[in-house]
Amino acid sequence: MRAFVLHGPGRAGVVEVEPPVAGPGEAVVDVARVGVCGTDVELYSGELQYLRDGRSRFPVRPGHEWSGRVAAVGAGVDPGWLGRRVMGDTMLGCRACRRCRVGRQHLCEDREEVGILGRAGALAARLAVPARSLHPLPETVDDALGALVEPGGNALRAVRAARLGPGDRVLVTGPGTIGLLAAMFARRAGAEVHVLGRDPATLEFAASLGFAHCWTAESLPSVPYEAVIDASNAESLPARAVEWVEPGGTVVYIGLAGTPSLLDTRALALKDATAVGILSASPALAATITAYADGSVDPRPLIAATIGLDEVAPTLAGTRPPTATKAPKIHVTPTP
Incomplete structure (x- = not known):
């Protein structure tokens, strides 16, 4: 073959x-x-x-x-x-x-x-x-x-880790496949979804999916985010995510940079924030299939x-x- x-x-x-x-x-x-x-x-x-x-x-x-x-x-x-x-x-x-x-x-x-x-x-x-x-x-x-389903399971696990509820505001950095899937699952959870990217064409595509709040780092509004999901490959964003999240909020890391990222754990501790890493879709594959089957995520x-x-x-x-x-x-x- x-x-x-x-x-x-x-x-x-x-x-x-x-x-x-x-x-x-x-x-x-x-x-x-x-x-x-x-x-x-x-x-x-x-x-x-x-x-x-x-x-x-x-x-x-x-x-x-x-x-x-x-x-x-x-x-x-x-x-x-x-x-x-x-x-x-x-x-x-x-x-x-x-x-x-x-x-x-x-x-x-x-x-x-x-x-x-x-x-x-x-x-x-x-x-x-x-x-x-x-x-x-x-x-x-x-x-x-x-x-x-496999990338969707990764995204669903990230959203679950973010502990989002109706009315929460979440920032998703990196509007690639995983980031946009995470945005879709976060929207299904009732959250107000904000998307951060660098390429105007990529952000325009994200907006075409119904995400009205699409930003660059320069245009990002100063509003509270209960959670930040970092689905990017930018080595600088893990630290910025801690800056952007609300005290008591959650930062979820699912993207991987090609070189090590520096994160000041003092910033994390002084915000009483939670940081979660996600590896693998395995625990969420069945739930992802269900979400696709019932049309709540397409x-x-x-x-x-x-x-x-x-x-x-x-x-x-x-x-x-x-x-x-x-x-x-x-x-x-x-x-x-």
């Missing part, structure tokens, strides 16, 4: 590989849609921290935001999965350690991560994953939405274009598909 493979920094292409076979406890999925993520860009550039610390090694087959249909199951797997439309968890814990036993398998020290760490990803015709990682998709959640406008496998490398290198809108997310259909 055809698969997209990263051979090294800036070296990638579509190659023929052996299709996966479902081992014990596994399912093989015919992949329908895959989202291109910032993590995939960092894998392509060689800047991902996992590569720097030796946890991930080339070659890598990326793709961890996906949807598809179960084509085969291995020994010990309920045959009822066959033919079902699914998406899957990225984080695969060992199931034996203390963290896994208490339900924190996404923090397992020995975890695999689909398309990132130790397990081939979805940028291929077929994908093999543990059946325990699968989540069924209802008919109201199409393939495009299914491939947006992230379809975030998809800028859908491309084929042969167009993935230029996309990772920074070339936007010619048909792309101003939206942030690129999707891939691995098979024609």
Whole structure:
């Protein structure tokens, strides 16, 4: 089958590989849609921290935001999965350690991560994953939405951590896919959502989604924010987030800068503020599927274009598909 493979920094292409076979406890999925993520860009550039610390090694087959249909199951797997439309968890814990036993398998020290760490990803015709990682998709959640569940789960966890209620004001920094999804979930929670960005075109797109309060750092009004969700990759914003949040409020960090960010913990303590870090969508995947299924959150406008496998490398290198809108997310259909 055809698969997209990263051979090294800036070296990638579509190659023929052996299709996966479902081992014990596994399912093989015919992949329908895959989202291109910032993590995939960092894998392509060689800047991902996992590569720097030796946890991930080339070659890598990326793709961890996906949807598809179960084509085969291995020994010990309920045959009822066959033919079902699914998406899957990225984080695969060992199931034996203390963290896994208490339900924190996404923090397992020995975890695999689909398309990132130790397990081939979805940028291929077929994908093999543990059946325990699968989540069924209802008919109201199409393939495009299914491939947006993983980033949506990250965003939903960020909003939950922000402890937002009706009438609260939240500032979301970084209007990329995760930031805009967080804005959508915060709006669903009844919050007044403000969006901070740098690029006027990006802020114009955010406004087109119904977010009336879109700002640059220079134009940001001096109003109280009960919570700040930092979904940016700017190393300066983690500290600014503490400046902007109300005393007693919450700062949620879900974006990652390429270099370390400096944060004065005195500012955090003197505001009696709470800081929360978010890694992984795992605990919120089912709730995200429900939100998409009932229409309370519709992230379809975030998809800028859908491309084929042969167009993935230029996309990772920074070339936007010619048909792309101003939206942030690129999707891939691995098979024609």
